[in-house]
Amino acid sequence: MKNKQILFLALISSFVLSCNPSLKIDPALGESPGVLYEAVDLRETPVSFKKPKNIILMIGDGMGLTQITAGMYRHQNKLNLEHFKVIGLHKSYASNSLITDSAAGATAFACGVKTYNGAIGVDADTIPQKTLLEEAEEKGLATGLVSTSTIVHATPASFISHVPSRKMYEAIAADFLKTEIDLFIGGGKKYFDRRESDDRNLYQELEQKGYAVSDYFKEDFFKLSVSAKQNFVYFTADGDPLPVANGRNYLPGASKLAVEFLKEKSASENGFFLMIEGSQIDWGGHANNSNYIITEMHDFDRSIGEVLKFAQRDKETLVVVTADHETGGYSINSGSTMDSLVTAFTTDYHTGTMIPVFAYGPGAELFGGIYENTSIYHKIKRAAGF
Ligand code: MG
Ligand code: ZN
Numbered sequence: 001m002k003n004k005q006i007l008f009l010a011l012i013s014s015f016v017l018s019c020n021p022s023l024k025i026d027p028a029l030g031e032s033p034g035v036l037y038e039a040v041d042l043r044e045t046p047v048s049f050k051k052p053k054n055i056i057l058m059i060g061d062g063m064g065l066t067q068i069t070a071g072m073y074r075h076q077n078k079l080n081l082e083h084f085k086v087i088g089l090h091k092s093y094a095s096n097s098l099i100t101d102s103a104a105g106a107t108a109f110a111c112g113v114k115t116y117n118g119a120i121g122v123d124a125d126t127i128p129q130k131t132l133l134e135e136a137e138e139k140g141l142a143t144g145l146v147s148t149s150t151i152v153h154a155t156p157a158s159f160i161s162h163v164p165s166r167k168m169y170e171a172i173a174a175d176f177l178k179t180e181i182d183l184f185i186g187g188g189k190k191y192f193d194r195r196e197s198d199d200r201n202l203y204q205e206l207e208q209k210g211y212a213v214s215d216y217f218k219e220d221f222f223k224l225s226v227s228a229k230q231n232f233v234y235f236t237a238d239g240d241p242l243p244v245a246n247g248r249n250y251l252p253g254a255s256k257l258a259v260e261f262l263k264e265k266s267a268s269e270n271g272f273f274l275m276i277e278g279s280q281i282d283w284g285g286h287a288n289n290s291n292y293i294i295t296e297m298h299d300f301d302r303s304i305g306e307v308l309k310f311a312q313r314d315k316e317t318l319v320v321v322t323a324d325h326e327t328g329g330y331s332i333n334s335g336s337t338m339d340s341l342v343t344a345f346t347t348d349y350h351t352g353t354m355i356p357v358f359a360y361g362p363g364a365e366l367f368g369g370i371y372e373n374t375s376i377y378h379k380i381k382r383a384a385g386f
Pocket of ligand 2 (some may be wrong): 127350
Protein backbone atom coordinates (compact mmCIF):
# COMPACT_ATOMS: atom_id res chain seq x y z
CA MET A 1 0.00 0.00 0.00
CA LYS A 2 2.71 2.40 1.04
CA ASN A 3 4.69 1.68 -2.12
CA LYS A 4 1.66 2.31 -4.26
CA GLN A 5 1.14 5.71 -2.59
CA ILE A 6 4.77 6.68 -3.22
CA LEU A 7 4.49 5.62 -6.86
CA PHE A 8 1.29 7.65 -7.19
CA LEU A 9 2.92 10.75 -5.67
CA ALA A 10 5.92 10.34 -7.96
CA LEU A 11 3.63 10.11 -11.00
CA ILE A 12 1.67 13.18 -9.94
CA SER A 13 4.78 15.25 -9.28
CA SER A 14 6.40 14.32 -12.57
CA PHE A 15 3.15 15.29 -14.34
CA VAL A 16 3.05 18.64 -12.51
CA LEU A 17 6.73 19.26 -13.37
CA SER A 18 6.16 18.48 -17.05
CA CYS A 19 3.23 20.92 -17.13
CA ASN A 20 5.07 23.74 -15.45
CA PRO A 21 5.73 26.34 -18.12
CA SER A 22 8.45 28.05 -16.07
CA LEU A 23 10.77 25.11 -16.66
CA LYS A 24 13.25 24.73 -19.53
CA ILE A 25 12.26 27.65 -21.75
CA ASP A 26 14.24 27.68 -24.94
CA PRO A 27 15.79 31.16 -25.21
CA ALA A 28 15.06 31.13 -28.94
CA LEU A 29 11.30 31.09 -28.30
CA GLY A 30 9.75 34.43 -29.00
CA GLU A 31 12.35 35.23 -31.62
CA SER A 32 11.31 32.69 -34.23
CA PRO A 33 7.82 31.85 -35.47
CA GLY A 34 8.54 28.17 -34.83
CA VAL A 35 8.90 25.29 -37.25
CA LEU A 36 6.16 24.97 -39.85
CA TYR A 37 4.36 21.67 -39.72
CA GLU A 38 1.98 20.03 -42.11
CA ALA A 39 -1.68 20.44 -41.21
CA VAL A 40 -3.78 17.29 -41.04
CA ASP A 41 -5.74 16.67 -44.23
CA LEU A 42 -9.27 15.49 -43.50
CA ARG A 43 -11.36 14.84 -46.61
CA GLU A 44 -14.30 17.18 -46.52
CA THR A 45 -17.49 15.21 -46.06
CA PRO A 46 -20.28 16.45 -48.32
CA VAL A 47 -22.86 18.45 -46.38
CA SER A 48 -26.49 17.76 -47.17
CA PHE A 49 -28.85 20.68 -46.85
CA LYS A 50 -32.24 21.98 -47.90
CA LYS A 51 -32.21 24.90 -50.32
CA PRO A 52 -33.46 28.16 -48.75
CA LYS A 53 -35.77 30.47 -50.69
CA ASN A 54 -34.82 33.66 -48.87
CA ILE A 55 -31.39 34.87 -47.69
CA ILE A 56 -30.85 37.39 -44.91
CA LEU A 57 -27.26 38.44 -44.21
CA MET A 58 -26.81 40.50 -41.04
CA ILE A 59 -23.53 42.34 -40.46
CA GLY A 60 -22.61 43.80 -37.09
CA ASP A 61 -19.83 46.17 -38.16
CA GLY A 62 -16.87 45.80 -35.76
CA MET A 63 -18.63 43.03 -33.82
CA GLY A 64 -15.94 40.71 -32.45
CA LEU A 65 -16.42 38.10 -29.73
CA THR A 66 -15.79 40.60 -26.94
CA GLN A 67 -18.43 43.00 -28.26
CA ILE A 68 -20.89 40.07 -28.27
CA THR A 69 -19.78 38.97 -24.79
CA ALA A 70 -20.10 42.46 -23.32
CA GLY A 71 -23.57 42.83 -24.84
CA MET A 72 -24.55 39.44 -23.43
CA TYR A 73 -23.37 40.04 -19.86
CA ARG A 74 -24.93 43.52 -19.85
CA HIS A 75 -28.23 42.00 -20.91
CA GLN A 76 -28.69 39.59 -18.01
CA ASN A 77 -26.40 37.05 -19.66
CA LYS A 78 -28.71 36.46 -22.63
CA LEU A 79 -28.73 37.34 -26.32
CA ASN A 80 -30.85 36.29 -29.32
CA LEU A 81 -27.55 35.23 -30.90
CA GLU A 82 -27.51 32.28 -28.50
CA HIS A 83 -30.30 30.60 -30.50
CA PHE A 84 -27.95 29.82 -33.38
CA LYS A 85 -26.75 26.21 -33.44
CA VAL A 86 -24.32 26.48 -36.34
CA ILE A 87 -21.31 28.68 -35.62
CA GLY A 88 -18.14 29.21 -37.64
CA LEU A 89 -15.19 31.59 -37.79
CA HIS A 90 -13.91 33.63 -40.71
CA LYS A 91 -10.51 35.10 -41.53
CA SER A 92 -11.11 38.77 -42.17
CA TYR A 93 -7.88 40.02 -43.77
CA ALA A 94 -7.81 42.17 -46.93
CA SER A 95 -5.68 41.69 -50.07
CA ASN A 96 -3.26 44.46 -49.08
CA SER A 97 -3.42 44.36 -45.28
CA LEU A 98 -3.86 41.83 -42.51
CA ILE A 99 -6.22 44.36 -40.90
CA THR A 100 -9.28 44.87 -43.10
CA ASP A 101 -11.53 47.89 -43.33
CA SER A 102 -15.29 47.70 -43.82
CA ALA A 103 -15.09 48.21 -47.59
CA ALA A 104 -12.78 45.25 -48.29
CA GLY A 105 -14.61 43.28 -45.58
CA ALA A 106 -18.07 43.79 -47.10
CA THR A 107 -16.79 43.34 -50.67
CA ALA A 108 -15.46 39.91 -49.62
CA PHE A 109 -19.00 38.94 -48.50
CA ALA A 110 -20.73 40.62 -51.45
CA CYS A 111 -18.42 39.53 -54.29
CA GLY A 112 -16.31 36.63 -52.97
CA VAL A 113 -12.97 38.36 -53.64
CA LYS A 114 -10.19 39.58 -51.36
CA THR A 115 -9.60 43.21 -52.24
CA TYR A 116 -7.78 46.29 -50.93
CA ASN A 117 -8.98 48.49 -48.09
CA GLY A 118 -11.32 51.15 -49.44
CA ALA A 119 -12.56 49.08 -52.41
CA ILE A 120 -16.33 49.00 -53.02
CA GLY A 121 -17.52 46.06 -55.15
CA VAL A 122 -14.27 45.93 -57.13
CA ASP A 123 -11.37 43.46 -56.99
CA ALA A 124 -7.71 44.18 -56.15
CA ASP A 125 -7.22 45.53 -59.71
CA THR A 126 -10.32 47.80 -59.37
CA ILE A 127 -12.30 45.58 -61.79
CA PRO A 128 -16.04 45.62 -60.87
CA GLN A 129 -17.31 42.31 -59.48
CA LYS A 130 -20.95 41.24 -59.51
CA THR A 131 -22.46 41.32 -56.00
CA LEU A 132 -24.80 38.86 -54.27
CA LEU A 133 -27.54 41.49 -54.46
CA GLU A 134 -27.06 41.90 -58.21
CA GLU A 135 -26.95 38.13 -58.76
CA ALA A 136 -30.09 37.71 -56.64
CA GLU A 137 -31.79 40.38 -58.73
CA GLU A 138 -30.81 38.56 -61.95
CA LYS A 139 -32.34 35.36 -60.55
CA GLY A 140 -35.60 37.20 -59.96
CA LEU A 141 -35.30 37.59 -56.19
CA ALA A 142 -36.53 40.74 -54.45
CA THR A 143 -33.64 42.64 -52.79
CA GLY A 144 -33.08 45.06 -49.92
CA LEU A 145 -30.50 46.90 -47.80
CA VAL A 146 -31.00 48.28 -44.27
CA SER A 147 -28.31 50.12 -42.33
CA THR A 148 -27.71 52.39 -39.31
CA SER A 149 -25.02 54.35 -41.16
CA THR A 150 -25.62 56.27 -44.37
CA ILE A 151 -26.85 53.88 -47.06
CA VAL A 152 -23.80 54.88 -49.17
CA HIS A 153 -21.36 53.89 -46.39
CA ALA A 154 -18.86 51.09 -47.10
CA THR A 155 -20.89 48.10 -45.83
CA PRO A 156 -24.19 48.59 -47.69
CA ALA A 157 -22.39 50.23 -50.66
CA SER A 158 -20.33 47.09 -51.31
CA PHE A 159 -23.52 45.16 -52.16
CA ILE A 160 -24.78 47.57 -54.81
CA SER A 161 -21.97 49.81 -56.05
CA HIS A 162 -18.66 49.50 -57.89
CA VAL A 163 -16.18 52.31 -57.17
CA PRO A 164 -12.45 52.32 -56.42
CA SER A 165 -12.85 54.33 -53.19
CA ARG A 166 -15.36 54.17 -50.34
CA LYS A 167 -15.27 57.97 -50.09
CA MET A 168 -17.07 58.43 -53.45
CA TYR A 169 -20.43 58.79 -51.69
CA GLU A 170 -22.24 60.59 -54.52
CA ALA A 171 -21.06 58.06 -57.13
CA ILE A 172 -22.25 55.28 -54.81
CA ALA A 173 -25.67 56.96 -54.47
CA ALA A 174 -25.95 57.13 -58.28
CA ASP A 175 -25.23 53.39 -58.49
CA PHE A 176 -28.48 52.70 -56.56
CA LEU A 177 -30.36 53.99 -59.62
CA LYS A 178 -28.62 51.44 -61.85
CA THR A 179 -30.31 48.56 -60.02
CA GLU A 180 -33.87 47.42 -59.39
CA ILE A 181 -33.38 47.16 -55.61
CA ASP A 182 -36.82 46.81 -54.01
CA LEU A 183 -36.17 48.44 -50.63
CA PHE A 184 -33.51 50.42 -48.82
CA ILE A 185 -33.49 52.14 -45.45
CA GLY A 186 -30.61 54.19 -44.00
CA GLY A 187 -29.06 57.64 -43.65
CA GLY A 188 -27.35 59.81 -46.25
CA LYS A 189 -30.26 61.67 -47.86
CA LYS A 190 -27.97 64.57 -48.78
CA TYR A 191 -25.98 62.38 -51.20
CA PHE A 192 -29.20 61.89 -53.16
CA ASP A 193 -30.89 65.31 -53.13
CA ARG A 194 -28.12 67.90 -52.54
CA ARG A 195 -25.27 66.70 -54.65
CA GLU A 196 -22.06 68.64 -55.23
CA SER A 197 -20.61 66.63 -58.13
CA ASP A 198 -23.64 67.09 -60.43
CA ASP A 199 -27.09 68.67 -60.29
CA ARG A 200 -29.05 65.42 -60.40
CA ASN A 201 -31.74 64.96 -57.76
CA LEU A 202 -31.73 61.23 -57.11
CA TYR A 203 -34.59 61.52 -54.61
CA GLN A 204 -36.81 62.70 -57.46
CA GLU A 205 -35.28 60.20 -59.87
CA LEU A 206 -36.18 57.39 -57.47
CA GLU A 207 -39.77 58.68 -57.33
CA GLN A 208 -39.88 58.92 -61.12
CA LYS A 209 -38.66 55.34 -61.27
CA GLY A 210 -41.69 54.29 -59.25
CA TYR A 211 -40.28 54.16 -55.72
CA ALA A 212 -42.27 55.35 -52.72
CA VAL A 213 -39.64 57.60 -51.12
CA SER A 214 -39.90 59.10 -47.67
CA ASP A 215 -37.59 60.42 -44.98
CA TYR A 216 -37.23 61.29 -41.30
CA PHE A 217 -38.24 64.90 -41.99
CA LYS A 218 -41.50 64.04 -43.78
CA GLU A 219 -42.76 61.08 -41.81
CA ASP A 220 -42.01 59.27 -38.56
CA PHE A 221 -40.71 55.82 -39.48
CA PHE A 222 -43.12 54.12 -37.09
CA LYS A 223 -46.16 55.87 -38.62
CA LEU A 224 -45.38 54.75 -42.17
CA SER A 225 -47.87 52.69 -44.10
CA VAL A 226 -45.92 50.69 -46.61
CA SER A 227 -47.34 48.76 -49.53
CA ALA A 228 -45.35 46.08 -51.27
CA LYS A 229 -47.01 47.11 -54.54
CA GLN A 230 -44.30 49.76 -54.90
CA ASN A 231 -40.57 49.71 -54.26
CA PHE A 232 -39.69 51.57 -51.08
CA VAL A 233 -36.95 53.93 -49.82
CA TYR A 234 -36.71 55.60 -46.42
CA PHE A 235 -33.93 58.01 -45.45
CA THR A 236 -33.38 57.95 -41.70
CA ALA A 237 -31.00 60.95 -41.64
CA ASP A 238 -29.38 63.58 -43.80
CA GLY A 239 -25.93 62.23 -42.99
CA ASP A 240 -25.12 59.64 -40.31
CA PRO A 241 -28.06 58.40 -38.20
CA LEU A 242 -27.79 59.03 -34.44
CA PRO A 243 -26.35 56.48 -32.02
CA VAL A 244 -28.99 54.45 -30.15
CA ALA A 245 -27.96 56.22 -26.94
CA ASN A 246 -28.92 59.55 -28.53
CA GLY A 247 -32.37 58.43 -29.65
CA ARG A 248 -32.06 56.29 -32.83
CA ASN A 249 -34.53 53.43 -32.58
CA TYR A 250 -35.44 52.23 -36.06
CA LEU A 251 -33.25 49.16 -36.74
CA PRO A 252 -35.40 46.45 -35.09
CA GLY A 253 -38.57 47.95 -36.66
CA ALA A 254 -36.90 48.41 -40.04
CA SER A 255 -35.66 44.81 -39.97
CA LYS A 256 -39.19 43.56 -39.29
CA LEU A 257 -40.67 45.83 -41.97
CA ALA A 258 -38.02 44.81 -44.51
CA VAL A 259 -38.53 41.05 -44.13
CA GLU A 260 -42.32 41.32 -44.27
CA PHE A 261 -42.19 43.73 -47.23
CA LEU A 262 -39.77 41.56 -49.21
CA LYS A 263 -41.68 38.39 -48.34
CA GLU A 264 -44.87 39.92 -49.71
CA LYS A 265 -43.04 41.28 -52.75
CA SER A 266 -41.55 37.91 -53.57
CA ALA A 267 -44.66 35.87 -52.77
CA SER A 268 -45.18 34.76 -56.35
CA GLU A 269 -41.49 34.96 -57.22
CA ASN A 270 -38.19 33.42 -56.28
CA GLY A 271 -37.67 34.69 -52.73
CA PHE A 272 -35.54 37.59 -51.54
CA PHE A 273 -32.04 38.70 -50.55
CA LEU A 274 -31.70 41.20 -47.70
CA MET A 275 -28.62 42.66 -45.98
CA ILE A 276 -29.12 44.33 -42.59
CA GLU A 277 -26.24 46.18 -40.94
CA GLY A 278 -25.74 47.27 -37.33
CA SER A 279 -23.18 49.89 -38.35
CA GLN A 280 -22.32 51.64 -35.15
CA ILE A 281 -20.92 48.81 -33.01
CA ASP A 282 -17.79 49.71 -34.99
CA TRP A 283 -18.08 53.40 -34.13
CA GLY A 284 -18.24 52.55 -30.42
CA GLY A 285 -15.00 50.62 -30.90
CA HIS A 286 -13.31 53.52 -32.72
CA ALA A 287 -14.41 55.81 -29.87
CA ASN A 288 -13.10 53.27 -27.30
CA ASN A 289 -16.50 53.67 -25.65
CA SER A 290 -17.85 50.53 -23.99
CA ASN A 291 -21.37 51.87 -23.46
CA TYR A 292 -21.59 52.90 -27.11
CA ILE A 293 -20.60 49.34 -28.14
CA ILE A 294 -23.05 47.71 -25.72
CA THR A 295 -26.08 49.85 -26.61
CA GLU A 296 -25.43 49.30 -30.34
CA MET A 297 -24.91 45.57 -29.73
CA HIS A 298 -28.31 45.38 -27.99
CA ASP A 299 -30.01 47.24 -30.85
CA PHE A 300 -28.46 44.81 -33.36
CA ASP A 301 -29.40 41.79 -31.24
CA ARG A 302 -33.02 43.01 -31.02
CA SER A 303 -33.00 43.20 -34.82
CA ILE A 304 -31.62 39.64 -34.96
CA GLY A 305 -34.59 38.66 -32.77
CA GLU A 306 -37.06 40.19 -35.26
CA VAL A 307 -35.38 38.35 -38.14
CA LEU A 308 -35.32 35.03 -36.25
CA LYS A 309 -39.03 35.31 -35.40
CA PHE A 310 -39.73 35.67 -39.11
CA ALA A 311 -37.33 32.87 -40.14
CA GLN A 312 -38.82 30.50 -37.58
CA ARG A 313 -42.32 31.06 -39.01
CA ASP A 314 -41.19 31.12 -42.64
CA LYS A 315 -39.01 27.97 -42.59
CA GLU A 316 -37.57 28.85 -46.03
CA THR A 317 -35.13 31.53 -44.90
CA LEU A 318 -31.40 31.21 -44.30
CA VAL A 319 -30.13 33.75 -41.74
CA VAL A 320 -26.38 34.43 -41.53
CA VAL A 321 -25.05 36.83 -38.89
CA THR A 322 -21.42 37.94 -38.85
CA ALA A 323 -19.10 40.96 -38.69
CA ASP A 324 -16.56 42.36 -41.11
CA HIS A 325 -13.86 42.68 -38.41
CA GLU A 326 -13.34 43.47 -34.74
CA THR A 327 -12.81 47.10 -33.69
CA GLY A 328 -10.84 48.39 -30.72
CA GLY A 329 -8.98 45.29 -29.53
CA TYR A 330 -11.72 45.29 -26.91
CA SER A 331 -11.25 43.18 -23.75
CA ILE A 332 -13.15 42.39 -20.57
CA ASN A 333 -10.73 42.39 -17.66
CA SER A 334 -10.32 41.19 -14.10
CA GLY A 335 -12.57 43.01 -11.64
CA SER A 336 -15.59 42.75 -13.96
CA THR A 337 -19.02 41.60 -12.83
CA MET A 338 -22.08 41.07 -15.05
CA ASP A 339 -23.43 44.43 -13.90
CA SER A 340 -20.19 46.29 -14.22
CA LEU A 341 -17.55 45.43 -16.80
CA VAL A 342 -13.94 46.54 -16.50
CA THR A 343 -12.96 46.95 -20.15
CA ALA A 344 -9.91 48.07 -22.10
CA PHE A 345 -8.92 48.74 -25.68
CA THR A 346 -5.63 48.13 -27.49
CA THR A 347 -6.33 50.39 -30.51
CA ASP A 348 -8.82 52.91 -31.91
CA TYR A 349 -8.78 51.02 -35.24
CA HIS A 350 -9.73 47.51 -36.37
CA THR A 351 -7.92 44.31 -35.34
CA GLY A 352 -7.06 41.08 -37.15
CA THR A 353 -8.76 38.51 -34.91
CA MET A 354 -11.01 35.83 -36.47
CA ILE A 355 -14.71 36.70 -36.57
CA PRO A 356 -17.70 34.53 -35.57
CA VAL A 357 -20.38 33.51 -38.08
CA PHE A 358 -23.84 32.37 -36.94
CA ALA A 359 -26.26 30.55 -39.26
CA TYR A 360 -29.90 29.47 -38.92
CA GLY A 361 -32.39 27.84 -41.27
CA PRO A 362 -32.07 25.73 -44.44
CA GLY A 363 -28.46 25.73 -45.63
CA ALA A 364 -27.07 26.74 -42.20
CA GLU A 365 -25.03 23.49 -42.11
CA LEU A 366 -22.60 24.98 -44.63
CA PHE A 367 -21.40 27.64 -42.21
CA GLY A 368 -19.65 25.55 -39.53
CA GLY A 369 -15.83 25.54 -39.44
CA ILE A 370 -13.03 28.01 -40.13
CA TYR A 371 -12.81 29.66 -43.54
CA GLU A 372 -11.97 32.87 -45.42
CA ASN A 373 -14.39 35.82 -45.30
CA THR A 374 -14.82 35.34 -49.09
CA SER A 375 -16.29 31.87 -48.40
CA ILE A 376 -19.41 33.51 -46.98
CA TYR A 377 -20.21 34.67 -50.53
CA HIS A 378 -19.57 31.18 -51.94
CA LYS A 379 -21.52 29.43 -49.20
CA ILE A 380 -24.53 31.72 -49.65
CA LYS A 381 -24.46 31.10 -53.41
CA ARG A 382 -24.14 27.37 -52.89
CA ALA A 383 -27.01 27.35 -50.41
CA ALA A 384 -29.28 29.48 -52.60
CA GLY A 385 -28.29 27.58 -55.73
CA PHE A 386 -27.11 30.54 -57.80
MG1 MG B 1 -20.29 49.57 -41.86
ZN1 ZN C 1 -14.37 50.86 -38.51
